[in-house]
Amino acid sequence: MERCERKSYSHIFILKFGAFHKFKYLCKMRLVIQRVSRASVTINGKVKSSIEKGLLVLVGIAPKDSAEDVEWLAKKTASLRIFDDxxxxxNRSIQDIGGEILIVSQFTLMGxxxxxxxxxxxxxxxxxxxxxxxxxFCERLSALLGKPVGTGEFGANMQVELVNDGPVTIVMEKPLPIPTP
Known part of the structure; x- marks a missing residue:
């Protein structure tokens, strides 16, 4: 009998033909999405980007992420209904309200x-x-919105300021495929 279970210590074990096969759990691209009334990112004392009403999106990327993951998460972010009607x-998305997006890379999300x-x-x-x-991801969200998005600088030491509206904060990852025995 084949059995698959995910252990709490992030490994997948598959019992196959009476033996355990251990596979490292694959993390996927992770977003922290915050509904904001305003946000900005500053680098070396200078504001690089700022937005008014919209979304601040922190992005963590994993080694096995792909263009497919980018597409799925960009579409999901653009259509996420977290603004009031x-x-x-x-019941309204960032596209519906014509809001702005600030995207900041943050590898520490993968910690x-x-x-x-x-x-x-x-x-x-x-x-x-x-x-x-x-x-x-930035280009795809810009295309979906039909206008430029604000960004940080990849790998830079940044100061992010925001006013979280609600507060509304969503953590989003693309679901992993379920292993088949």
């Missing part, structure tokens, strides 16, 4: 703190993978 119900007291960054993609995917 006339009845005060979260793993389960062992010890210092986070492990093994789940964060190297620059050679992360930069093109980050840029593609």
């Amino acid at each position: 006339e009845q005060g119900v979260m 793993d703190c389960r062992k010890g007291n210092r986070p492990s960054w093994i789940n964060a993609a190297p620059h050679s993978i992360a930069i093109p995917l980050y840029e593609a």
Whole structure:
């Protein structure tokens, strides 16, 4: 009998033909999306980008992420209904309200703190993978909105200021495929 279960310590074990096969759990691109009344990112004392009503999106990219992940998350972000309609119900998207988006890369979203007291960054993609995917995500969201998005600077030490509206904060990842035995 084949069995698959995900252990709490982020490994997938598949019992196959009476033996355990251990596979490293694959992390995927992770977003922290905050509904804001305003936000800005400053680098070396100078404001690089700022927005008014809209979304601040923090982006963490994993080594196995792909253009497919970028496309799925960009579409989901653009259509996420977290803005109030006339009845005060979260029923409108950033596209519906004509809001702005500020996108900031943040590899620390991929940090793993389960062992010890210092986070492990093994789940964060190297620059050679992360930069093109980050840029593609920014370009795709800009295309979906029909206007430029604000950005931080990949790999820079940035100061992010925001006024979280609500507060509304969503953590989003593309679901992993379920392993088939």
